[in-house]
Amino acid sequence: MALPAKLQEELIKEQTINDPAVIDLLGLSVSFGRRQILKSLRGDLRGKAIGLLGPNGAGKTTLIHTLLGFYEPTAGSAQIFGHDIVDDARQIKSLVGYMPERDSFIAKMSAVHFVRLMGELSGLPSDAALERAHEALFYVGLGEARYRKLETYSLGMKQLAKLAQAIVHGPKLLFLDEPTNGLDPPARLRMIKLIREIRDSGQANILLSSHLLLDVEECCDEILILRDGQIAVYCNLEEERKSNRKFLMLETRGDLTKFVEAIKTLGCEYALTGDHRLKIVLQGGVEVRDLYQLAAREKVQLRRLSYKRDSLEDIFLKAMENGNGGL
Amino acid sequence: MAVYEQTYKRYVGRLTPEWSRFLIIPRHAYRGVFKSKIFTAFFVICFVPLLVEAILIYLHHNMNALGIMKVNMRELVPIDASFFLAFLSVQSGFAFFVTVLVGPPLVSRDLRNNALPLYLCRPFSRTEYVVGKMSVLFLLLSLMTWVPQLLLFFFQASLEGFTWLKENLWIASAIFIGSVVWLLLLALISQAVSAFVKWRVIASAAILGLFFIPSVFAEFINIVFMTHWGNLISLLALMKNVYGGLFGLFVRTVDTVRLEDFDGNVRQVVVTEPPLWLCWGMLFLVCAICLALLSRKVKAYEVVR
Numbered sequence: 001m002a003l004p005a006k007l008q009e010e011l012i013k014e015q016t017i018n019d020p021a022v023i024d025l026l027g028l029s030v031s032f033g034r035r036q037i038l039k040s041l042r043g044d045l046r047g048k049a050i051g052l053l054g055p056n057g058a059g060k061t062t063l064i065h066t067l068l069g070f071y072e073p074t075a076g077s078a079q080i081f082g083h084d085i086v087d088d089a090r091q092i093k094s095l096v097g098y099m100p101e102r103d104s105f106i107a108k109m110s111a112v113h114f115v116r117l118m119g120e121l122s123g124l125p126s127d128a129a130l131e132r133a134h135e136a137l138f139y140v141g142l143g144e145a146r147y148r149k150l151e152t153y154s155l156g157m158k159q160l161a162k163l164a165q166a167i168v169h170g171p172k173l174l175f176l177d178e179p180t181n182g183l184d185p186p187a188r189l190r191m192i193k194l195i196r197e198i199r200d201s202g203q204a205n206i207l208l209s210s211h212l213l214l215d216v217e218e219c220c221d222e223i224l225i226l227r228d229g230q231i232a233v234y235c236n237l238e239e240e241r242k243s244n245r246k247f248l249m250l251e252t253r254g255d256l257t258k259f260v261e262a263i264k265t266l267g268c269e270y271a272l273t274g275d276h277r278l279k280i281v282l283q284g285g286v287e288v289r290d291l292y293q294l295a296a297r298e299k300v301q302l303r304r305l306s307y308k309r310d311s312l313e314d315i316f317l318k319a320m321e322n323g324n325g326g327l
Numbered sequence: 328m329a330v331y332e333q334t335y336k337r338y339v340g341r342l343t344p345e346w347s348r349f350l351i352i353p354r355h356a357y358r359g360v361f362k363s364k365i366f367t368a369f370f371v372i373c374f375v376p377l378l379v380e381a382i383l384i385y386l387h388h389n390m391n392a393l394g395i396m397k398v399n400m401r402e403l404v405p406i407d408a409s410f411f412l413a414f415l416s417v418q419s420g421f422a423f424f425v426t427v428l429v430g431p432p433l434v435s436r437d438l439r440n441n442a443l444p445l446y447l448c449r450p451f452s453r454t455e456y457v458v459g460k461m462s463v464l465f466l467l468l469s470l471m472t473w474v475p476q477l478l479l480f481f482f483q484a485s486l487e488g489f490t491w492l493k494e495n496l497w498i499a500s501a502i503f504i505g506s507v508v509w510l511l512l513l514a515l516i517s518q519a520v521s522a523f524v525k526w527r528v529i530a531s532a533a534i535l536g537l538f539f540i541p542s543v544f545a546e547f548i549n550i551v552f553m554t555h556w557g558n559l560i561s562l563l564a565l566m567k568n569v570y571g572g573l574f575g576l577f578v579r580t581v582d583t584v585r586l587e588d589f590d591g592n593v594r595q596v597v598v599t600e601p602p603l604w605l606c607w608g609m610l611f612l613v614c615a616i617c618l619a620l621l622s623r624k625v626k627a628y629e630v631v632r
Contacts, residue, residue, distance in 0.1 A: 138333065
């Protein structure tokens, strides 16, 4: 029996209040010497999979490292599932898994030995750690190679082994720092598939840091864009796409001068993107039919018309221009 | 997350107590250490002096055996503090060489392969990491120093009787404290070297150098200045003095030298060892420096300021 809409809304609101955010940034600042890397980050991140984006040096990795307790905040703080990153660091570390960006492993160990050791360090008893090490390696697709020494692994296999060690103890939150770095297309697809599977299992939240917008687009439902150590944008990807102004791509024939002037009078923004090509942002109240009428009046042929929703790339580039997306 | 299920599942079973997690490191390290047959053979050889010690103790209390071997009781070394100190010194020497073989790769291997973030992103602190790595050596070396020495001490006590035990119980504490100091020193120095030198051979050479090169300098200073205060820079000499102090065999005045200058004036110079408290202080200082170096190096990531 479905609940009335209002009651459902109330329940969701209550749940949001009671359920601590996955990550709650409380004016988090981090400085290295005089250099301020993160500048008073605020906001609560609640997505199942949160994409962390930003240009080089924006502070993505520093944010992850600070949340993991590797760096001390210079001001403010943050909470993960309601636990303070400084006061409850140990508790947080038992809830999270971390896949670092760089090559990280213990030499002269087989993959199963390595993942087992990591499981034991997370608090699993020896036998359970061994069992889960086998399972994690099978899960990431290294089942057949699990007795091989890690230094004999290819780059793609090492990435998978890193993922296996991050999930061996079944964390509630996974930090993935550039998980597809250096992977060839099939390996990248495999990694993306795994991340999506983990996300869809509903057993773990994911914070995915990547330079590759496509990776984030494929895996994440929310994005946090950092620029110069500040939050440029934090949004729900799907909602952002829906709520964004609609783009129209037009291919035309004829003299465009008067046509674009007429478009301007409708209050729409436009850009000439090539020979006879126009990109128009439809404003509220303006319909496609109005454009057809304008085109007929100005004797311009519309050869092709297509909608183009805001891609992550657009959101990202906009954030880089504006920088004040806020939460 | 069973192999056949291929889905992600959280772990909901019991967890190990937090205090015991540092012991995971030595448990996994020993697998690698004893994979080498040469090392295993060397480790077994390290127990030969203990066997000799046990035989000597046994012979002291077995007239029949002495009779068969036609050995007079007086020809055997007496079993006292110097007896235990002599054998403990031999074992300490072996412990040093085991450290040179086992110690260098312990931290450097993790640093070389960026493994520290993997340790430290778990409920496992930097202190636990250092203690875990130190315990690899400490437990291994304990097996060849104070543990068998104490067993042999109690073997002797069981043969000699309760009165002997009561009178010589301080020897047991000297064995334990002396060994622990030596093992801590070895473990800390090897970890500090391992944290700064990534290549095993060079790290082994550095450990050897740290113990022997200052000893050579110390000897040089001692000879030139007719003193024993040069021993303050020699870890081996410092340990010798500390052992001597613990076993009641430390003598401050080592020698008296008669000096005659060009004018024919004769004077006597008393050559003394540095005081015991200073020897302890120097060892403490070395340990503190090693800890400071480790604290600087054992981090998930270096901060570039």
